[in-house]
Structures are given as C-alpha cells and as structure tokens.
Amino acid sequence: MNPTFSIIHASARPNGWLASHNAWVQNAEAPAAVEYILACECRRGFPESYSYPGVRIIRTEESRTCIESWNTAARQARNQVLLINSDDMFPCAGWDRKLLEAIPDLDGEYVVETTSNTPADEARIMVFQILTRRRLERIGYVFWPEYESVSADIEFSEHARRDGVVIDARHITIEHRHYAFGTADFDSMYAHQNRPEAYQIGDAVLRRRRESGFSVEMQ
Secondary structure, eight states: OSEEEEEEEEEOOTTTSHHHHHHHTTSSSOOOGGGEEEEOOOTTOOOOOOOOOOOOEEOTTTTTTTHHHHHHHHTTTTTSSEEEEEEEEEOOOOOHHHHHHOOTTTTTTOOOEOOOSSSSSTTOSSSSSEEEEHHHHHSSSOOOOOOOOOHHHHHHHHHHHHHTOOOEEEEEEEEEEEEETTSSSSOOOHHTTTTTHHHHHHHHHHHHHHHHSOOSSOO
C-alpha cells in the first residue's frame, strides 16, 4: 500500500492524545502508508521540545482554537486522504483497507461518512471528518475558520452534502468516546470547548454560513 492517509490530530492534552494515536496505528493493516501529524496546541500545555517516534509534530503557537490547529496542519499534510482526529476518536480494525475500498478515486473530491456510535449518527452529522486532498484544495480549509469548536462539524457535513461529494461508508466505525455519552471523563479541555460562548459563536456562524450557501470566499 502506497502512502495514502494523513491523520491530523489536534490536541491540547500532552498526556491525552496517545491512546487514540495507538489505536489508529494498531488497527491499521498497513501503518507504513499512514502519516501521523500531531498539531500541538502549545498555549495549552505541550512543552516546547515535544516529540514522539513516528509522529510528525506541528507546533501551532499562533492558533487560538482547535479549528485553526486542524486547518493549519491539514495544509501541511502530504497524503491523499485526510483524517481529522482528536483525543476521543477510536477506529475499528482494518480502517485503512475499508476506507480504500470505499473511496472510488483517491484523486477525486470526496468526503467520507462513517459511524460514530453516538446520536450524531441519526442526525447525519459527521463528527469524524474524512476528506480527500482534492476537497481541501478546492474549498481551501477543513473547517470554516470563524468557528471556535461547536457547529464546525455540522457545516462540514451540510456543505459536503450540498456539493454532492459524500461517500456513504457507515459500515466503518470511528467511535467517538465523549463525556456527554459516558465514554470519557469531563476535563478542562471539554469545559473550554463546550462553554456557552462557544455555542453562541457556533450557532451564529452556522446561521450566516447557511444563508451564504457555504460560500468558500472570505467576506
């Protein structure tokens, strides 16, 4: 298997990202085909000299939000399919083979919908984002940069459906272990990302973005 996947993992938890990383590596059938990028949110605890074997470290000193960290790191990814990861995402066995079987053309513009084992599945919200490089290059971002955290995944999902680029791969499970579902412990990072102001920003931005038809041009 040729190098194909870039996993872009934004984290502000120096001791909290590794479990997800290990699951991705251990459950890949061809881990050598995977580029693993850790976007360290330096303002929230990663030491300046942080490194980890087999992981490409991108320091996002200028990023104010996880959205900025993901967007910054995604633009530096080297491979054809980008997986937008976080500390609480865990893949099924053979995820790489299953994705290759689902995507008809790695050079095409696609977004892949998987299953998260959360209520978001029923709402058809892609809480784990998978997109081809062609998708990133055409629209210029993973997440619209005005979001802080909340609602970015809703736009990602709705925009991809509007553009007709979604591949239905809900037979593939990327489990979202989140405190809201009793599968993770609540901590300061969850508190920051889910504070009322973040919801207010997310709601307002999503409303404007829907009205704009998800224009990819910054105003």
